[in-house]
Amino acid sequence: MTLEAPRTSTTQFDTDELVINMGPQHPSTHGVLRVVLKLDGERVIDADCVIGYIHRGIEKLSENRDWTQIILLTDRMDYVAAATNNLGYCQTVEKLMQIEVPRRARYLRTVLAELQRIASHCLWLGTHAMDIGAMTVLLYAFREREFVLDLFEEFCGARLTYNAMRIGGLPLDIPPGWDKKVLSFCELMEGKLNDYEMLLTNNRIWLKRTRDVGVIGAEEAIGLGLCGPPLRGSGVPRDLRKDEPYAAYDEMEFNVPLGTRGDTYDRYLIRMDEFRESIRIIRQAVEGLPEGPIMGKVPRLIKPPAGETYHAIESPKGELGYFIVSDGKSTNPYRFRVRPPSFCNLQGLKRLVTGHLVADVVALIGTIDIVLGEVDR
């Protein structure tokens, strides 16, 4: 496949289209995404995403691992939100095997998932702001992400790839005093959120760079298959935590922030609100943490009955779905398929960037919040 621009042989000759490769070695494509941009001056007239630079075959690999080993492979997909990946996978297998998860484990899973959402959004905020030129926010956001990583480290010993969940519950109970630390982190995070907002929310340049950039209407967003904050930014009230509650979300009280204009600024505001909602959920879950076991009744040898199931959760990036087929005979899945939110959201990039300037491309890659590990799998 050639990616060169076809020569347009119209009677009115215009100055040349410039084809530039943004990435795979580019500071703002958040990994090894390659975007082939066709430019007219500085204006983007076409964009093609080239992916697959870190394809590791996780889906195929999983068909040769037993059910518990797959958890650690899921860590490597959205590596900035490993715990959510674990959660989605474990819940899918639990659904397949119809295992009842104890309430304490469900609460703790909620806490972990929301902490993970904060960590992931911190990374998004930092890089998004950095792409638009606000370098200080990056360092601030990473500083707070560090606290989340510390909490995870204390919980499971790892800082990035946690392997933090098991089919049927959690591997470990929380260390003593951990819940207090989570609560004090919530306190701290609320103050820091105000700092970020002070630097960005009403900043004129920030507004100029994000307002009315990459506007996408509700219908079109649904049509493109967007999910998560990019979809909610267009005003579609779709949040799996509300729509199809899992873990302990049915017992939590929280709002789903929605945008009105569907532009980059709305998506920014939504994620800033999601920070606050996450803190609210964490508070409720930690304060209402029930006593009890953390592991359900799980057979020694995990071997789900023959059948297939699809289960999706709301990861920080959007709808993270797992489709698993078990043949009921072997100790590994017959087919393992992931619906990664980053991949689906990336499909909207071409529609978003067309007609904007080169500088907006990086802002728009930032606003859909992709992680290439998840796109390529």
Added chain:
Amino acid sequence: MLEITPLHYSLLSAALFMIGVIGVLVRRNVIIIFMSIELILNAVNINLIALSDRLQDLAGQVFVVFVIAVAAAEAAVGLGIIIAFYRNKETVNIDEIQIMRW
């Protein structure tokens, strides 16, 4: 040789003028022809300034200011024409600029 009279400046000016004329007549790139015209204008300016100094008269300098203004206008319009032309014919070769409209 050692005493510099306005004659020297005039000769320098004449030589630069000639270089500019050669550029206009010999080169085929329209942009370079425009640059040669700038050389010609500069040759004139050298003369004006030298004489202004010699005659202790500011008129020469005033004229240079006007020449520069005209040169700026000429460059803007001329280069605009080049861009418009290039957009239509994809060339800046003066030998290919033979027709007045297309």
Added chain:
Amino acid sequence: MLETVVVPLLKIAVLLNAVLVAVTFLVLMERKVIAWAQSRLGPMRVGPYGILQAIADPIKLILKEDITPAKADKYVFTLAPIMSLVPALVVFAVVPFGPDPLYYVSDINVGLLFIISVTSIGVYGIILGGWASNSKYPLLASLRASAQLISYEIAVTMTLVSVILTTGTLSLVGIVEAQREGGLWFAFVQPVALMLVFIGGLAETNRAPFDLPEAETELTGGFHTEYSGMRFSLFFLAEYANMIVISAIVVIMFFGGWLAPFPNVPALAFLGFLPPWVWFIGKIFLFLYVFIWIRATLPRYRYDQLMGLGWKVLIPIAIGNLVVTGILKVAF
């Protein structure tokens, strides 16, 4: 001979060395200030509190391999960093560090125009650097840069004209002397002009929030993407030297150059215990700090917004300011 040749040459030698050393420490200052703004420590390893980083950085850049891309225009590629640095250094010839002729290399009667015109030459280094690299990102960046520099030059020059109207002289020494006689810094007389010159200065030195030609997150480094080693460091030096130049212009034009605050107020006369050049350099560093502070705080403008700001906001305000200044000048 001594007066006309040796002394100016000595002055030039001292000044050039001072500027280049100042630039290396300015880089350190930038790293430190931004680090503190971002709750980091910044360089700490080389020397106490990382002070020797200012020496380590240039050594590293000089020792690095100097790569010329295979398809680059070799001569222009080499020439471009030099064309960028030389105007930035030449400008210092007319910057007065104090009232005495000892403190400046020369005081020419068109000093301000000299600065404006010489800084306008600096754009060649950027354009040619981007073009000669024969690479797409640098070319885009250099086109951005040339458009940006030319647009903001108009606004800055027009604004400076209104200051010239107030003083009636183009000599930098004369401008500072006018502020001493008036007893008031021009920052209070021409506040609008101050803002315009400062914003235009940010744009002309390619500093945040106008650092589009070298926006690393968009253009992977801008016009100097293909540069490395010594030639890259020349671009680097030029940028920081230009920052010092703009700060010096702002200080001379609006903050009384080497004068202490409110030079005519007797109660503040004790401020004269500091020599004039200390005041001058101190004020320059204050503005350099503001440059760095802005970089740590603000996001970046987009190209079309930047041009819009230059042409639709700054230039009309500059013209308005000029007209108002002229009217007031005639009226009073």
Added chain:
Amino acid sequence: MAEAIVFWTLAVLILGLGVMVISARSAVHSVLFLVVNFLLVAVLYVTLNAEFVAVIQVLVYAGGIVVLYLFVVMLVNLKKAPERYADPRRIAWTGTLLAGAVLAEVIAIVYASVSSDEAGAAGGGFGADTPFAECGAGPLVSCNTEQLGWVLYTSYLIPFELASMLLLVAMVGAIVLAKRHL
């Protein structure tokens, strides 16, 4: 003596660079030589006590007009060298010949005027009593920016305004020509 050294150095450099401008193969190199040429001409102006004009030369010519040239050279981004197609009727050396004729003519005029000048006044070169001397505005000093302003805004006010109108028209014209869709 010093004046002679400066003049001859500048003259050689200016002419040499002029030749380079018209003979350089790449248009960008041409532009570069043109810039340096203009800067040296500005230095020449300084030696002739015309600081203001020198600065304007740098600011407008080197810093403005030539940047425009560079911009256009980069914009047209020639894929085929313009020298590729030559009109068969074009004979290159006639251009040089014609230019030589122009030079001879100019030199002849210069010498003729000098000799007639010498016949009139034993001043050597152009005397201060030539008819041109009357249209001035008093003696010229080195520090002449203010005087130049006076002259420009009094004796030459109408040409000055006309020049500004010309620039305005040129500006509009350039935009109309270069803009793709009006």
